[in-house]
Amino acid sequence: MAAKKLTPAMFFMLGVFSIMGLLAEYALIELETFIFNKGYLEFTITESVTHWIVVCVLWGILGLLLFYVTVRVYGFDIVKKDERPTMRGVVIAFLLLSSSVGVKYLLLGGWQMAVDFRREGWFQFIFLYVYRLFETVLLLMAGAFFQEGCERVVKIQNTHIPWGGMLLALTWGLIHLITSGSPVMALFYTALSFFIGCAYLSAHRNMYISYLFAVVLMLI
Numbered sequence: 001m002a003a004k005k006l007t008p009a010m011f012f013m014l015g016v017f018s019i020m021g022l023l024a025e026y027a028l029i030e031l032e033t034f035i036f037n038k039g040y041l042e043f044t045i046t047e048s049v050t051h052w053i054v055v056c057v058l059w060g061i062l063g064l065l066l067f068y069v070t071v072r073v074y075g076f077d078i079v080k081k082d083e084r085p086t087m088r089g090v091v092i093a094f095l096l097l098s099s100s101v102g103v104k105y106l107l108l109g110g111w112q113m114a115v116d117f118r119r120e121g122w123f124q125f126i127f128l129y130v131y132r133l134f135e136t137v138l139l140l141m142a143g144a145f146f147q148e149g150c151e152r153v154v155k156i157q158n159t160h161i162p163w164g165g166m167l168l169a170l171t172w173g174l175i176h177l178i179t180s181g182s183p184v185m186a187l188f189y190t191a192l193s194f195f196i197g198c199a200y201l202s203a204h205r206n207m208y209i210s211y212l213f214a215v216v217l218m219l220i
Contacts, residue, residue: 006074011149014066015164018142019171021062022135025055026179045124052131059134066141078144079207089202093213096195096202100217107188112220129219136218140211143168143197147205165197192217 006014028051029040036047043051070076085093101111108115117125147164173190180186196214203210 004074006070006076006148008149008152011145011152014070015142015145015149015167016171017062018066018138018145021059022138022142022172023175024058028055028058045121048124049127052127056131056134059138063134063137063141076148078141080205081208083204083206085202085204085206085209089204093199093202096198097213097216097220100192100195101220103188103191104220107184132218133215136211136214139168139172139193139196139218140200140207140214142172143193143200144205144207147197147200160201162194162197162201164200165194168193168197 032043032047032051033039036043067078070078104112113129116128120128143164145164146167147162150163150167169190171193173193174186176189177183177186180189195217199213199217200210203213
């Protein structure tokens with residue numbers, strides 16, 4: 001019996017599921033604002049931390065399901081732990097990370113982690129950053145799925161074309177125009193999405209290394 005194979009359409013579907021999982025947080029926020037009878041920005045420390053814990057659990061379950069389907073059911077190696085980035089890839093990653101950190105510094109008026117720590121306090125800061133670690137997993141998986149799907153459609157595997165980053169920018173990035181209501185922030189997250197896709201390729205598709213790159217992009 002022939003092994004099951006993931007088609008381009010299925011890769012795109014997996015990428016869309018990853019993005020939908022991220023966006024499901026907004027449905028949860030709507031439910032919470034109804035239950036707590038207050039806006040999200042008015043949540044207490046306990047309510048905010050509870051929200052992040054619930055979201056992390058949901059995202060963790062989705063990430064495991066996506067991993068199980070791709071690796072266990074279809075035998076697609078999404079981790080590629082034996083791959084190593086080239087020197088060129090390391091240089092590209094450094095440029096991406098430097099650009100992201102610099103833009104964030106200008107937009108926030110300081111280092112992101114320092115700004116978040118002052119705003120949230122140490123207790124909320126810990127849970128907020130755990131939440132962002134889970135968010136990064138789904139973003140990176142979405143980028144990987146989109147990259148593979150596009151390459152199978154065009155039948156060209158080229159590490160110089162960040163298909164995944166482009167589709168991340170057009171989905172999760174531009175969606176911030178609606179969720180944030182700020183064109184500047186939407187533009188930033190669009191660029192950040194594209195950078196994550198580029199970081200994935202610069203790490204030679206090694207999910208462990210590209211995750212480290214993506215974490216710096218998202219958190220620093």
